[in-house]
Amino acid sequence: MTKKISLLAAASIAAILASCGGGNSSSLTPSSSHPTGLSTSVATSEVSPSSSDPVTVSSEAVKKVVVTFDLNYEGSTPVTAEVEVGKTVDEPSNILRDGYGFAGWYLEASCENAFDFQTLIFDDLTLYANWLKIDENSRTATFHWNLAGQPDVYQTVYFTSGGRVTTKPAKPVLVGYKFMGWYNEATCENEWAENRKYSDNIDVYAKWFNEYVFEAEYTQLVDLSDEDIEAGLANEFGEKVGHGYSSDTYGLANIFPGRDLQASNGFYISNMYYRGAYIEFDIECSKAITDAILVARMTCEYFDMTFKPGYYDFEVNGANLDYSPISMSCKNIVDAGTIYQGLAPKMAEGGSGAEVPFADYNISTHVSFKEGKNVLRLVTNNSDRQDQTGTMAAMAPLVDCLKLYSDAELTFDAHEDNLN
Numbered sequence: 001m002t003k004k005i006s007l008l009a010a011a012s013i014a015a016i017l018a019s020c021g022g023g024n025s026s027s028l029t030p031s032s033s034h035p036t037g038l039s040t041s042v043a044t045s046e047v048s049p050s051s052s053d054p055v056t057v058s059s060e061a062v063k064k065v066v067v068t069f070d071l072n073y074e075g076s077t078p079v080t081a082e083v084e085v086g087k088t089v090d091e092p093s094n095i096l097r098d099g100y101g102f103a104g105w106y107l108e109a110s111c112e113n114a115f116d117f118q119t120l121i122f123d124d125l126t127l128y129a130n131w132l133k134i135d136e137n138s139r140t141a142t143f144h145w146n147l148a149g150q151p152d153v154y155q156t157v158y159f160t161s162g163g164r165v166t167t168k169p170a171k172p173v174l175v176g177y178k179f180m181g182w183y184n185e186a187t188c189e190n191e192w193a194e195n196r197k198y199s200d201n202i203d204v205y206a207k208w209f210n211e212y213v214f215e216a217e218y219t220q221l222v223d224l225s226d227e228d229i230e231a232g233l234a235n236e237f238g239e240k241v242g243h244g245y246s247s248d249t250y251g252l253a254n255i256f257p258g259r260d261l262q263a264s265n266g267f268y269i270s271n272m273y274y275r276g277a278y279i280e281f282d283i284e285c286s287k288a289i290t291d292a293i294l295v296a297r298m299t300c301e302y303f304d305m306t307f308k309p310g311y312y313d314f315e316v317n318g319a320n321l322d323y324s325p326i327s328m329s330c331k332n333i334v335d336a337g338t339i340y341q342g343l344a345p346k347m348a349e350g351g352s353g354a355e356v357p358f359a360d361y362n363i364s365t366h367v368s369f370k371e372g373k374n375v376l377r378l379v380t381n382n383s384d385r386q387d388q389t390g391t392m393a394a395m396a397p398l399v400d401c402l403k404l405y406s407d408a409e410l411t412f413d414a415h416e417d418n419l420n
C-alpha cells in the first residue's frame with residue numbers, strides 16, 4: 001500500500017514537472033497530464049502514514065519559488081512544485097483519497113478561500129486540498145469538452161445535494177479554438193448558471209468557437225479590377241498602389257517582412273496611406289451568422305495614430321462595423337536602451353529603425369456574415385497628411401492579420417503565391 005501511494009505522488013510530481021516549463025497552468029490540453037476526471041477520482045488505494053517529507057525538485061536556471069500542495073488529511077504526503085517567480089502554477093492531477101471526492105485547492109487548511117490558478121506567484125505558497133465525503137448527499141457535476149476529437153469528460157467535481165458547485169474547473173484552453181463559456185446542453189443554448197443550487201447530478205458543456213487567422217500578406221495585390229485601375233487604386237498593370245514615405249509601391253511590394261515586429265507569418269501590409277486604399281479579405285462562410293468575433297493585429301508607423309469608424313473602416317459586405325476608437329502609440333518604445341517619445345525609433349533622431357510591435361485590437365463581437373461569399377475590407381478613409389511623412393497622404397495602420405472566431409466554417413481566399 002505504501003508503494004501505491006508513492007507511485008501516485010510520483011505521478012503527480014511528474015505531471016507538475018511536465019507542465020512547469022511554460023509556467024501557464026491555464027493551458028489544459030488533452031495530453032497525458034490532462035486532468036480529465038482524475039483530480040476528482042475516488043481512490044481505491046489506502047493511504048500510507050509513511051514519510052511526510054515533501055518531495056522537492058530543484059533547478060538553478062531561474063529564480064523559483066515552491067508551491068506545496070498539502071493533501072490536508074492525516075497521514076497524507078504533500079507534493080511540491082517549483083514555479084518561476086511571477087508565473088502561474090499548474091493544478092496537479094490525480095488527487096485521490098479513499099471515500100472522498102476532491103473539491104479544490106484552498107489557501108488555508110480550513111478551506112475558506114479557494115485558490116485561483118490564474119494567480120501569479122511571487123513567494124513560496126502552501127495550498128490545501130478540500131474534500132467532500134462521498135455519501136448519499138454527494139452529487140457530481142460533469143464538465144464536458146463538447147468538441148469533436150476531444151475526450152468526452154473534461155473534469156468531474158463533487159458537490160453536496162441542495163448546494164452550489166463550489167469547485168469549478170479551470171477554463172479549458174485548446175490551440176485553434178476559443179472557449180466561450182459553460183452551457184447546460186451540448187447545443188449550447190443556455191448558459192450554465194454557476195451560482196444556482198442543484199439537487200441532482202448535473203452535466204455542463206463547453207462552448208467553442210473556431211479560431212481563424214487570415215494574413216494580410218495573402219490578400220489580393222495583383223490582377224486587380226479595371227474599376228480599381230480607373231479609381232487609381234491599382235496601376236495600369238492591375239497592381240495595388242501603395243504610398244510610402246519617399247516613393248510609391250505596387251502590388252507585392254506592399255508586403256514587408258516583420259519578424260522583429262512579431263508579425264504573424266513574418267509579414268505584413270503597409271503603405272495604405274491614401275484615402276480609398278483598402279485591404280480585402282474574401283471569406284467563404286458555411287452559414288449565416290451574426291456573432292463572429294473580429295480582432296485585427298495592427299501597429300502604427302512613424303506617429304501615434306487613433307482610428308475610429310469613418311476614419312479607418314472595417315467594412316463587411318459594404319456596411320461599416322461600429323468599433324471603439326483604437327489608439328496606437330509610438331511612445332515609450334524601448335530600443336537599444338533608449339526610450340523614444342512621440343516618434344517611433346525609426347523616425348527619431350539617432351533612432352535605430354526599430355518600430356512598434358504588432359498588437360491585437362478587438363474590433364467587434366457581432367460581425368455578420370452571410371452563407372457563401374463575404375467581403376471584409378479595411379479601408380483608409382481620411383486624408384490626414386503628416387508634414388514629415390513624405391508622399392504619405394493619410395493615416396493608416398500596418399496590418400498583419402485578422403483573427404476571426406466563430407462556430408461557422410470560414411475559408412479565406414488566400415493568395416499564398418504572394419510570398420513565392
Ligand SMILES: [Ca+2]
Nearest residue numbers: 264265267400
Ligand atoms: Ca501577417
